[in-house]
Amino acid sequence: MGKIREYEGKDITILYDVARCYHATECIHGAPAVFKKDARPWVHPDGEDAAKTAQIIQRCPTGALHYRPKDASLNETPQPENVVTVTEDGPLLARGDFEIALSDGTLRETRAAFCRCGASANKPFCDASHIKIGFHDPGPEAANATGSSVSTGIVKFNPARNGPLLASGSLTVRNAAGELAAQLQQTAFCRCGASANKPFCDGSHQGIAFAG
Structure with a gap:
């Protein structure tokens, strides 16, 4: 399990495992105010509503992106089917x-x-x-x-x-x-x-x- 980078925001902390990312770009297209490809740092957790950010992170197909919300109701749950x-x-x-x-x-x-x-x-x-x-x-x-x-x-x-x-x-x-x-x-x-x-x-x- 590789080194996880953490980006802490007011309502959500975003976790990023760079080694597992193959640039599917779901994050960049889904929440461009949070995930800014050419910025450093490239992750801005307060750039969007936490619920919207959580929803976009769950689109990440590789699991390179995860999150910890302040609101437990936003926690990710597995989809019903494997x-x-x-x-x-x-x-x-x-x-x-x-x-x-x-x-x-x-x-x-x-x-x-x-x-x-x-x-x-x-x-x-x-x-x-x-x-x-x-x-x-x-x-x-x-x-x-x-x-x-x-x-x-x-x-x-x-x-x-x-x-x-x-x-x-x-x-x-x-x-x-x-x-x-x-x-x-x-x-x-x-x-x-x-x-x-x-x-x-x-x-x-x-x-x-x-x-x-």
């Missing part, structure tokens, strides 16, 4: 109620972007290296399903050493178009970028000596 969205040519975006096993402890989260190209310097999280290396994968097709249940409860993500991202718990997988691709209780997501069965692991990490 979902991993496989973005086209990019990371796995997770939303819901989950725990991430890291080398320095367990992180409880509601939002995260997991690397699936194999090149991130901040594994298991995405750092936009997929753009630099030209990673390409459109993601899964929609499943042949007429109905679905809601995936609830805690999902545990465990990045296996030099291997896949193991997921345990009720989880919905969607493609970049938002279509249902799978509903699972346990799975292994590819982290090395080499699987022929993306986004799932097929053991290719062993053949390429993936480290991470």
